[in-house]
Amino acid sequence: MVKSAHCFCGGRELGFRVGQLTTALTSGCRVICRLWLPGTCLHAYEPTQTHGLKTQERPFTRRACDAPAGLSSGPAAAEGRKRERWPGSAETVRPGEEPERPGSGRCGPAMSAEEMVQIRLEDRCYPVTALLRLLLSHVRLGNCLELYRLAQVYGLPDLQDACLRFMVLRFHQVLCQPQFPLLLSPPQAPGDCSLKQRLREARMRGTPVLVALGDFLGGPLAPHPYQGEPPSMLRYEETTERWFPLANNLPPDLVNVRGYGSAILDNYLFIVGGYRITSQEISAAHSYNPTTNEWLQVASMNQKRSNFKLVAVNSKLYAIGGQAVSNVECYNPEQDAWNFVAPLPNPLAEFSACECKGKIYVIGGYTTRDRNMNILQYCPSADLWTLFETCDVHIRKQQMVSVEETIYIVGGCLHELGPNRKSSQSEDMLTVQSYNTVTRQWLYLKENTSKSGLNLTCALHNDGIYIMSRDVTLSTSLEHRVFLKYNIFADSWEAFRRFPAFGHNLLISSLYLPNKAET
Structure with missing residues (x-):
């Protein structure tokens, strides 16, 4: 340079x-x-x-x-x-x-x-x-913004495109550069988008791929059994229904971490907080960039926390609650910093949360005194928690995803307490329910009695919810995971091959990986 x-x-x-x-x-x-x-x-x-x-x-x-x-x-x-x-x-x-x-x-x-x-x-x-x-060939993090501006001045589309590609690959790192706000001129015409929005949208190009992280203990990994230490990151190939090791592994700081929060923001996978088996809770935060296949350590939270929920909304992350914790922190990637926002009305345990239409919804779990029967809504722009609705269904340890105005509740232990309850049992079975935030109606969708609804991981991917659970009919000390899909449009189950490895502490996410022609 x-x-x-x-x-x-x-x-x-x-x-x-x-x-x-x-x-x-x-x-x-x-x-x-x-x-x-x-x-x-x-x-x-x-x-x-x-x-x-x-x-x-x-x-x-x-x-x-x-x-x-x-x-x-x-x-x-x-x-x-x-x-x-x-x-x-x-x-x-x-x-x-x-x-x-x-x-x-x-x-x-x-x-x-x-x-x-x-x-x-x-x-x-x-x-x-x-x-x-x-x-x-000399575009770097320290000069990409200046070269981009010079390319605009001299009308050099090749250099401008090279800078844009570099900034897309390292979007969050570029956002933190002090010169970046100087390039954010307002759109010139209706329908135009800012540079920041163009970069953000460009990160969603590529091939959506399921990626699994975890402590894999054994089993024949496709296409051949692993040699030496098993990989900790796998990608799923849908055409062959096989899992293949990724070229990267978890950073050492994330090995044997439990109870962490995870979320996808701008096609970065964030792993935040949790606890180590040999130590106390941690506040560290890491992000995985699939476009460069790199892990980066980002700013740590102000509060150590575990068994909490990490939710992405409006280009920011929110760390909600935790073990005996009611405070909430917001992460802004433009500043690489966490700040406290409005706390939960009460500490919650075994609850779940997700984003839906720009708001955060918290459902289920326990307060310090009783079951949480309230649905809480958080508005980021107002920094305010409100009681959205009180319901007759109590659920805990569930997973939640959303599509448009509908929240899908996957797994967990369900108690129906209202007059329309079907039973008083709380069984370990895999169920899918939906809650419409506009009509405020619950729908009971599919059940799968042979699969566990606890300790599962799921991700919204293409036209369905992909779920990694365990088969409750097998008696083994190892958790042999099963891999299946719930089609949200057909309201049907689809089973795939068994997950090719034993393991625990698993996480499944959907990320955009670069096309081979772009790498």
Whole structure:
């Protein structure tokens, strides 16, 4: 990346960073500048006539290509400079003279306003657009925003697209850059979207794939049995109904962590909090980026917590409750920071929560005194919890997902306490119910009496809810997981092959993985 630049304009030597390059190259005066990339010295010639301004003859000075630290400035220094040659030129430059441009003749006519800045690199002459194209392979986190802006100024779609691709891959890291808000100009026309929205939407391109995380203890992993340590991350191939190891594994900090919260935000998988078997609760937070196949540690929560719910809503994360905890924290990826927001009315245990239409709904569990029969709603914009409804159904240890205005409640232990109750039993069976937040109606959907409704994990994926549970008909000390799907449109079950590994502490999520052509 360009580290520094020095220009000679009207006998004065100017130094600036690459962010000021645009100003120097469009100032309307005759400029010769040198840009230093690692190991490279670039000479740039700028015509006097720019933006329709009349050509003016201005004296200038120039010295041989030295390190930036060796440059000096001022009239006295200019007088003492030796005569020197342009690369590829037989002429020398004196104060007040114009250097010969190879092939143009000495002191040829000034370039028109339409002609590009000329760049001389290793005795060759390039337009400035060629220089910026050279930077296509040098886009980094520290320069992507500045290069994106320069690409816009000079009309370089290739460089602009390269910067956009880089920013999509590392969206949350780019959001934290202090320069990012400077690029967020408002949309120019109805229907246009901001840069932030374009990047966010671009992260949802690719192939939606189910990814499983966990402590896999054994079993034949497809396509061949693993050798050595079993992988801790698997991806599901729907065409063959097989699981394959991902190229990455859980970071060491997440090994043997239980009771954590998980959520998907901007196609990042967040694993937050929990507890370790050998220690107390933790507040650490990590995110998995499937577009780069990397784990990153992000800011830790203010409160250590476990057995809580992590919910993504309106481009932020909310850590709700926990073991004997009622407070709630909000994570903003633009600041990489957690802040406390309005707490729950009461501490809850064995509850569940999900996002639905921009609000957070909390259902079930226990308060410190009794069953929680209330459905609580949280409005992020108002930072307010309200009692949404009191119901006749008590449920605990369930999982929840939403589609439009409907919340799907998967598994858990169900108690019907109203006059319309079917039974007074609380059985360990896999059930799916739905709750409509507009009509406030409950619907009992499918049951699967041979599968457990407890300690399951599920994810909304394509047209159904994919569930990883255990078969209650098997008597074994190992939890052999079964993998099945509930089709929310057909109201039907579909069973797949058994999960190819024994294990516990499993999590299943749906992420967009890059297409092979994009990797």
